[in-house]
Amino acid sequence: MVLYFIGLGLGDEKDITVKGLEAVKRCKKVYLESYTSILTTNKSKLESLYGKEVIEADRIFVESGCEGMLTEAINDEIAFLVVGDPFCATTHADLFLRANELGVQVQTIHNASIFTAVGLTGLQLYKFGETVSIPFFTENWRPYSFYDKINRNLEKKLHTLVLLDIKVKEQSEEDLIRGRMIFQPPRFMNVSQACQQLLEAEDNLKHGSITPETLVFGVLRVGAPDQKIVVRSIRQFSQSEDLGGPLHSMVIPGEVDEIERLMMGYHQARSEM
Amino acid sequence: MVLYFIGLGLGDEKDITVKGLEAVKRCKKVYLESYTSILTTNKSKLESLYGKEVIEADRIFVESGCEGMLTEAINDEIAFLVVGDPFCATTHADLFLRANELGVQVQTIHNASIFTAVGLTGLQLYKFGETVSIPFFTENWRPYSFYDKINRNLEKKLHTLVLLDIKVKEQSEEDLIRGRMIFQPPRFMNVSQACQQLLEAEDNLKHGSITPETLVFGVLRVGAPDQKIVVRSIRQFSQSEDLGGPLHSMVIPGEVDEIERLMMGYHQARSEM
Known part of the structure; x- marks a missing residue:
């Protein structure tokens, strides 16, 4: 069947x-x-x-x-x-x-899917490069390779859809070892955390393709009644505590044409929350 | 409202x-x-x-x-x-x-949208690079820049979604000049034509990143009851006359992982039409 x-x-x-x-x-x-x-x-x-x-x-x-x-x-x-x-x-x-x-x-x-709904930003889908995922850093595991990919997209003037880490039904290390089906509460990375990790990556890799003043999109709860598209600088986002619940994604714009610039301006003007 | x-x-x-x-x-x-x-x-x-x-x-x-x-x-x-x-x-x-x-x-x-439905091929969406559009060549207008983009994606081992030209409600040059609202019948590029143009672009640009033997996906009529995913070589597609009506898209795979290779094999085995 x-x-x-x-x-x-x-x-x-x-x-x-x-x-x-x-x-x-x-x-x-x-x-x-x-x-x-x-x-x-x-x-x-x-x-x-x-x-x-x-x-x-x-x-x-x-x-x-x-x-x-x-x-x-x-x-x-x-x-x-x-x-x-x-x-x-x-x-x-x-x-x-x-x-x-x-x-x-x-x-x-x-x-x-978020892969196409992100067109809501007004950025054209065919000008997006490779999609990037940012994982939660831990004390000992701080991989910066996501920034290499963003950097490559920016070099070619392409936009980047950035998906943020989700931890659902994760076991603690101890429960995993002992085979206990006890799950941690779900965790969802928000745009603020993502921007903090992005700034840390730039501090270490020094690609220079983003700065704290670079304007990016926070794409929040797409499809939900409280959906928001927020445009702020990476520094502002890294300090933002008003972004609300999951799911969050991010878009880092490459070169924008006239309509894209206007759409970005539209969303920026409405970004005071 | x-x-x-x-x-x-x-x-x-x-x-x-x-x-x-x-x-x-x-x-x-x-x-x-x-x-x-x-x-x-x-x-x-x-x-x-x-x-x-x-x-x-x-x-x-x-x-x-x-x-x-x-x-x-x-x-x-x-x-x-x-x-x-x-x-x-x-x-x-x-x-x-x-x-x-x-x-x-x-x-x-x-x-x-086709941007995400193309996941049907089994290729992972986050490994797609920039999307490419192939326009209908005319006698005097044969732009090859789409192949530069495909080549850049392949250099980075990324897959490419290739959208094919659609001409809907086009006026002839004469009707346009005379302001007559007479429209040409709609035209849709098929994968066969796209592969011919791709081979011509390689003949001229000699990037060497595709050959006539490169295996690619034809993504035909996605969502329709007669939807087909067909895997053939570019040479085979350029000679294929059995692909049926619009809409057609194409995927040029970059580096494939194990599951992607299996999915490609699955679709290839079912590609005799």
């Missing part, structure tokens, strides 16, 4: 497509991927729109191979819901291949 | 989101942008799902500034439908700014 990979888009339960909703209603079981991202609505709202139970597929479920779900999909229609677009997370290509080995057909129902 | 920018996604009328559909049903008038892209369904199917008339906003409408629509949005809720995601086309940033000047609030309802 069929395993549907269904994108939920970026906001609440109503961001599913009409086609996705029809598929969910047909399916015998509905799983929700809750390992690589977070839902900005809650599970009970999904259940009420779908008229059926939603089973959370957490880190353990996904890493242990989603065996049960794949087996069920041999004989039934099963839905696997993913926040954003289903193929924006890498684990799902693996799941696709394993479904195929079992003779299960995969059908994908696409949806919005 | 509100001007809704509503993404229609990539397939048929049911790819609108539940939120988008609710907004459309509330709106007094519904415009459909039909200048930069094509709908793979037809207008009457949209009208039957929405329960109201859909007015086509063609090239003349958009270039002349959508005045009427903006004026209507001062007092009413108006929908502006865009295939894919609303901010993937650049004209819409301009429209956004002009709405703002008139005191019209713009609300965006995101949807899937």
Whole structure:
């Protein structure tokens, strides 16, 4: 039968497509991927729109191979819901291949993702270079390679979408060693932390392609009712305490054309929060 | 009042989101942008799902500034439908700014776009470099700069999404001079033509980063029931006559990891059409 990979888009339960909703209603079981991202609505709202139970597929479920779900999909229609677009997370290509080995057909129902919704900034998508992820620094692990990539994009005058670290269903080192399924509270990097880490990277690598005064975009809670696009300097962002809850992303503009400059000005003028 | 920018996604009328559909049903008038892209369904199917008339906003409408629509949005809720995601086309940033000047609030309802749906290939989105567009060559105009960009991505081992030219509502040179609103039939570049132009660019520029034997992805009619992901060599594609109708895009892979290699093999094995 069929395993549907269904994108939920970026906001609440109503961001599913009409086609996705029809598929969910047909399916015998509905799983929700809750390992690589977070839902900005809650599970009970999904259940009420779908008229059926939603089973959370957490880190353990996904890493242990989603065996049960794949087996069920041999004989039934099963839905696997993913926040954003289903193929924006890498684990799902693996799941696709394993479904195929079992003779299960995969059908994908696409949806919005931060990779394109970032067009909201007014910066043109085809002028973005490689996407960059900034991980949480720890005391002993402070990798600066994300700044090398940003620097390469800036050298070519390209914009950079910067995705910020998410820690969901992480075990502490001790719980991991002892095999205890106890999870840390989820953590989401905000633009303020990202800018602090970016300034630290510049202090060390001295590429000189950003300065504390460089203007960048904070892209906050896209799709949610309190979505904000904020334009400030990296220094201002590093000191900002008014940015609100997750999810945050960032855009570092390269060379801007006339319309992009106007859009940036528009968002900057509205950035007093 | 509100001007809704509503993404229609990539397939048929049911790819609108539940939120988008609710907004459309509330709106007094519904415009459909039909200048930069094509709908793979037809207008009457949209009208039957929405329960109201859909007015086509063609090239003349958009270039002349959508005045009427903006004026209507001062007092009413108006929908502006865009295939894919609303901010993937650049004209819409301009429209956004002009709405703002008139005191019209713009609300965006995101949807899937080829920029992210291309994750279907199994290639990871954060390993894509700058997106490239290939224009139709004419007898006297054969720009090869798209190949410089592909070459730069390949040097950095990045994948490239290649968008292919669309000519919708184009006037002939003579009709344009005489001010006659007579439009040429729409034309869409296919992967076969794109590969011929790519080989010509390599013959002239000799970057050496592609050869006729380089394997690339044809990404055909994403979201439509006859969607296909085809992996062949550039030489094979340049001779392929079996690729079917629009829209076509292409992906030129950079360095592939293990899962990406498996996904590429999966699609290659299924590429006999």
